[in-house]
Amino acid sequence: MAMKLHIEGxxxxxxxxxxxxxxxxxxxxxxxxxxxxxxxxxxxxxxVSAGCGETGxxxxxxxxxxxxxxMPDSTAxxxxxxxxxxxxxxxxxxxxxxxxxxxVCLVEWPDRLNGFLPANTVSVEIAFDEASDTARKFIxxxxxxxxxxxxxxxxxxxxxxxxx
Numbered sequence: 001m002a003m004k005l006h007i008e009g010x011x012x013x014x015x016x017x018x019x020x021x022x023x024x025x026x027x028x029x030x031x032x033x034x035x036x037x038x039x040x041x042x043x044x045x046x047x048v049s050a051g052c053g054e055t056g057x058x059x060x061x062x063x064x065x066x067x068x069x070x071m072p073d074s075t076a077x078x079x080x081x082x083x084x085x086x087x088x089x090x091x092x093x094x095x096x097x098x099x100x101x102x103x104v105c106l107v108e109w110p111d112r113l114n115g116f117l118p119a120n121t122v123s124v125e126i127a128f129d130e131a132s133d134t135a136r137k138f139i140x141x142x143x144x145x146x147x148x149x150x151x152x153x154x155x156x157x158x159x160x161x162x163x164x
Contacts, residue, residue, distance in 0.1 A: 002141035003150070005162040009134040013039055015158055016138065017046025020122070022153040023146060024051040024104045026075055029118050031110035034126035039136055043124065044079050044106045051104065052077055061108075066094055068103075076103035082112040091116075122146050137164075 007013055020030065020043075030047070032040040041060040048058050052069040061067040061081040069077040078099045085091055091113055099105055100118040110117065122142035129135035140150065154160065 001144075001147070002139050003147065003159060004164055005138040005140070005159065006129065006164045007136045007138055007162060008132070010042060012162065013042050013136070014046040014049075016162075017043050018050040019150065019153050019158065020124075020140075021047045021051035023122065023149055024071060024075070024077065026102055026104065027100070027118060027120050028146075029100060029105040029107060029121040031117065031121055031123045032106065032108045032126070033110065033123065035128070038126040038128060040108045040126060041081075043126070044108065047106060048077060048079060071104070077106070078103050079106045080108065082107065082109040085109075085112045087112070088114045088116055119143070120146065122150075 005016070007016060032044060034040050045058040048054050048069050052071050054069055059067060061079055062083065065081060065084070067079045069079070071077060076099070078096070080094070080096065082091055096105070107113070120143065122140060125139040125141075127137045129137050140147070151159065
């Protein structure tokens, strides 16, 4: 069952990124949905920082399409921004098919893939919240086993406190 969260601002987004990075292993894909400015890149940066120990600049791959990082165990993390692509063939030319099995993938604008996603995909939908300029509504969905793992990572009750 999907998790519906009310996230207050950047600190909460970073905390959520830390929790989600606990799922990082080869073959896991996170699709990040939402309008421009909703916080997809901020969440991806938080996930990369937590999962890979990156402390420097983590740029959005808007123009490069893909930024790659490495986890301490040498697993690659691909952060993709597919906004500028027109179709699935352009995405396949990037080598994403192999990345879906060998790396952790964070995909902004996944609609460009026309549903071509691995089975172990966690969907994160982000929407603006009318209550505040910095608040967002998140819906996290995916295979039950992965959602259960996310809940097990929530040892301090952060997700429970943010559910609406």
